Amino acid sequence: MAWISFDVLRTLGFADTLQIKPEQLFQYKTEISQARWVLFPPHWQLNALQYGLKARVFPSEASYRLGNNKIEMTRAFELVAPGNTPMTRILANTPANAELLWQEMYTPFVAKLPKASQGDGVWLIDSRQDWLNYVAISETLYVQEYLPIDRDIRVVIIGDTVLAAYWRQQSARGFYNNVAKGGFVDYSPVPPAAIELALRLARSLDINHAGFDIAMVGEHPYVFEFNRLFGNQGIEGGDASLRAAIVDYLNREAAPTGPNFPSRPSQPRRRLRRVA
Numbered sequence: 001m002a003w004i005s006f007d008v009l010r011t012l013g014f015a016d017t018l019q020i021k022p023e024q025l026f027q028y029k030t031e032i033s034q035a036r037w038v039l040f041p042p043h044w045q046l047n048a049l050q051y052g053l054k055a056r057v058f059p060s061e062a063s064y065r066l067g068n069n070k071i072e073m074t075r076a077f078e079l080v081a082p083g084n085t086p087m088t089r090i091l092a093n094t095p096a097n098a099e100l101l102w103q104e105m106y107t108p109f110v111a112k113l114p115k116a117s118q119g120d121g122v123w124l125i126d127s128r129q130d131w132l133n134y135v136a137i138s139e140t141l142y143v144q145e146y147l148p149i150d151r152d153i154r155v156v157i158i159g160d161t162v163l164a165a166y167w168r169q170q171s172a173r174g175f176y177n178n179v180a181k182g183g184f185v186d187y188s189p190v191p192p193a194a195i196e197l198a199l200r201l202a203r204s205l206d207i208n209h210a211g212f213d214i215a216m217v218g219e220h221p222y223v224f225e226f227n228r229l230f231g232n233q234g235i236e237g238g239d240a241s242l243r244a245a246i247v248d249y250l251n252r253e254a255a256p257t258g259p260n261f262p263s264r265p266s267q268p269r270r271r272l273r274r275v276a
Contacts, residue, residue: 003250004032007040012239014039014247029053037250043068058250059209059228066205067228070114070142077223080204084197086215086222087145098135101143102128110144113137147222153190153214154234155198156242159249160208162199163242164235165190168213185234197221208249 005011008019018035020028022042032038038055046064049055057064066073077085089104091097105125111134113121124146125131135141156164167186198212201223211230215222232238 002035003037003039004028004035005039006042006045010040011243011246013243025049036254039250058246060206062206063209063228066207067210067226068115070112070116070225071140073225074142076205077201081197081201081223084221084223086147086224089141089143091141093135093139093141097141098131101141102131105143106145108146110146111138112142112144114140114142147215147217149215149217151186152224153194153216153221154230155190155195155212155214156230156235157198157202157207157210157212158242158245159253160199160203161245161249162195163245165195165198166234168234191216191219191221193219194221197223198226201226209246 003011003014003017005014005017005019006022011017011019017039018028018031022045025032025045025048032049032055033053036056038049038057040059041049041057043064046057046061049057050061059067066076071090074085074088074090078088089101091101108124108126111123111125111131116122123130123134125134125143150170151167154164154166154168155162167188167190169184169186194214194216198214201207201212202210207226210226210228212226213224215224232242235241237244
């Protein structure tokens with residue numbers, strides 16, 4: 001048994017893989033600690049697996065940590081690609097900060113919940129009442145400039161390569177491009193700049209399983225976010241193509257690394273001399 005998976009649907013048909021449920025963590029502690037790869041554990045088990053059992057987890061730690069919170073994700077984007085990140089303000093939800101942001105932002109603007117996906121937890125703020133409704137439900141104020149677009153691009157990255165890149169046209173209800181919200185897939189050619197931005201972000205931030213959402217304003221790409229767990233509706237070949245790409249990447253990265261697997265022979269220890 002080389003691999004262990006906590007998500008049977010995403011790893012169906014993987015050879016030499018033990019499929020277990022999250023609640024079986026302690027039952028299979030030995031097998032997990034010996035596995036070459038531990039695949040798709042739930043986020044709440046990441047620390048225990050990596051620090052307690054020294055497990056080698058896929059997707060990467062960065063994919064989990066940055067992908068779990070839009071605040072942390074956006075701050076990382078602003079550090080490595082400030083010119084490709086929409087203007088964003090993130091403040092604690094206090095009456096003073098709520099009034100400050102309302103005065104600063106030009107309407108319409110976008111407000112988000114820090115933890116949401118598939119288009120949920122995202123609103124277009126066009127009036128003060130819209131703003132008050134958002135302020136009433138969000139612990140943190142996360143606002144972003146509105147980009148004048150009617151579609152965006154999904155770039156799917158597995159490992160260090162692009163598996164798919166396609167347009168997502170806006171849904172009939174407007175604003176949302178997510179397929180889960182009624183958007184639809186368009187396979188028209190995608191600008192290379194969008195693909196290059198997604199690859200640069202993935203490599204800079206050590207993200208190896210993600211669907212990046214990229215907007216084009218003219219010829220300039222902007223990143224909205226990435227999803228660690230994403231749908232396969234727009235991927236040609238669907239699940240089969242996605243699974244094949246994952247297996248290929250894991251096999252290419254099979255050389256053990258990390259605390260239990262030294263990457264170079266140990267050297268004889270030398271005695272230190274006191275310097276006069």
